[in-house]
Amino acid sequence: MxxxxxxxxxxxxxxxxxxxxxxxxxxxxxxxxxxxxxxxxxxxxxxxxxxxxxxxxxxxxxxxxxxxxxxxxxxxxxxxxxxxxxxxxxxxxxxxxxxxxxxxxxxxxxxxxxxxxxxxxxxxxxxxxxxxxxxAAGLDRAPGVGIPVADLADGLGHSTLLHAPFSADGDAADAALAELELPADLDDDARRRIASLAAVETATASGATPRAAETVARALNPLRLGDGAPFATIEGYADVLCAVAREEPGTGVALALGHDARTPALDAWRRHARHVHAALRSADTARHAGVFVVRTSPPTDADATDSDTDSNADARRRRIAGRLRTVARLARDFRSPEPTVLVLAESVAAAATHDEAVDVAGVLARAVENAGSDADVDGTAREADALGVDADAFETAAREVLS
The missing domain is CATH 3.90.1640.30 (inorganic pyrophosphatase (n-terminal core))
Structure with missing residues (x-):
């Protein structure tokens, strides 16, 4: 070859x-x-x-x-x-x-x-x-929340289909569920109460926008998978695929091929969720005409350094870009009063939109050009990122493109 x-x-x-x-x-x-x-x-x-x-x-x-x-x-x-x-x-x-x-x-x-x-x-x-x-799959909607695991606190706490006060906080998820006094064997009524909890906590959280109440519906009344499936629901399966594609793509490929990668995939899903929810929760935000700007620290692993090989450093930069894209999506769906979100963290930017007239990959590419940068842009019309930007200059350029 x-x-x-x-x-x-x-x-x-x-x-x-x-x-x-x-x-x-x-x-x-x-x-x-x-x-x-x-x-x-x-x-x-x-x-x-x-x-x-x-x-x-x-x-x-x-x-x-x-x-x-x-x-x-x-x-x-x-x-x-x-x-x-x-x-x-x-x-x-x-x-x-x-x-x-x-x-x-x-x-x-x-x-x-x-x-x-x-x-x-x-x-x-x-x-x-x-x-x-x-x-074709023989599946119908059922009451509950679309999580990948049977453990409710684990599933709710690490889902990136919603952003609630209990997100990335296992103790808070446990406490919220305890108030429901659920039976040991969950029936449809119990699952409906869990879905209501997720919806209310998400829609009424501090900083939540009206769009949050609409978007959280993606996580409710899922297509439930039966015994023997790698994950509990189709929506939970999707959540894991999204996380692992950005967090550990090699594990993601193994999972997509049907290999026994459930455990490392769930580990990557949990790690991704912890980083992105924490990054959004600690961010500074500003509203401008047509765009909501989110500034946060790079969501990196505490023990990660760039002192290894160049390929490892590149992988970490790509992982950070992937995490910021998830932060941008969560901000767009649950915190932004504007249709387009721009996330900035040192040398990495990400954007997401629900405005069909806006192509965020195109916006980032034009911002790179206008800022005189050689940053690497990747993504789609709905969601994209840029590696190697100067945050201040890039924000100015991106806002000018969107104005």
Whole structure:
């Protein structure tokens, strides 16, 4: 196999072909390199395709990569999932990639994993119950909260589907649940009370916006998975995929491939949640026309240093960027009175929006250019980050772009 080259600033996205065309190309490939954006929806979609390739005995490799770097090899077919850039095939939109991947797997004549694809749909912030994949998976909504584990305090305390006073605080979650006096065996009524607790605590928390009451609904009345599933609910599964794609992408790939990675994936999910909730809770905020600015300390591990190898330092910077993107999403959904959020922490920025007229990846790219920076921008129209920025100059440039 030829030596991989790295191409900076990849050209515009290859159009997404029909699922049968993708399947035909993959079936005939000698080797498939899957390049995956660092988000839960793209990770799930890549896992659906990769499991189908494995069933068809087509050799493959998965890499979770930022869009600014692209590995190529002469004898490999490259499938890019969740981002734009040079590739032989592209499932570029993370919102549609999981469902498309499921159709590709079916076109390959394999046992397509509807539950993994459905978790990808939930990770894209779409309603999984409204997807035809819910029927394919044989799942219906049930009372309760969409957490990945059976332990309620653990699930509520580490969920990034909401931001409440008990988030990242196990004792507070335990205390809130204790007040419900739940039975040992939870019935539907008990699960409804838990859902009400989560909704009320989230919507009435200090600093919560009216949007918080709407967004917390994503975590309620989940698609519950039965015994033998790696996680308790589809929504919880999605939450883990989102966290692990940014926290420990190697573990995320193993999870998406169906390996026994539940324990390390949950560890990464808990670690991600602790950092992002703490970063948002301790942030300084300011409201401007059209944008809510959040300044926080970099959400790093206390024992992490940059004294190891360059690759380890790069991995830590990417992890910080991923955490800040989650902070931006939480701020957008639960704390921001404006539709767009800009998060700043030393040399890293992130943004998220629910304004369909705003492309935050484009905003960050223009801000980088206007600030005269060579920062690395990655992301989508809804959520993005920039590595290597001067926080003050970048805030000014980004606010000018958004004005």
């Amino acid at each position: 030829s030596t991989a080259a790295v191409m900076e600033s990849p050209p515009p996205e290859t159009p997404t072909p029909a699922p049968d065309e993708v399947a035909d190309a993959l079936a005939d490939a000698r080797f498939v390199r899957v390049v995956v954006a660092p988000d839960g929806a793209s990770l799930a979609a890549s896992g659906v395709v990769a499991r189908a390739l494995r069933e068809r005995a087509v050799p493959f490799q998965i890499r979770v990569r930022r869009a600014s770097a692209y590995a190529v090899a002469d004898d490999a077919l490259t499938l890019r999932v969740g981002s734009a850039g040079l590739a032989d095939l592209t499932l570029g939109d993370p919102e549609t990639a999981p469902a498309t991947a499921f159709e590709v797997a079916r076109e390959l004549g394999t046992a397509a994993d509807a539950r993994l694809a459905l978790a990808g749909v939930a990770a894209s912030e779409a309603d999984p119950a409204a997807s035809t994949l819910a029927d």
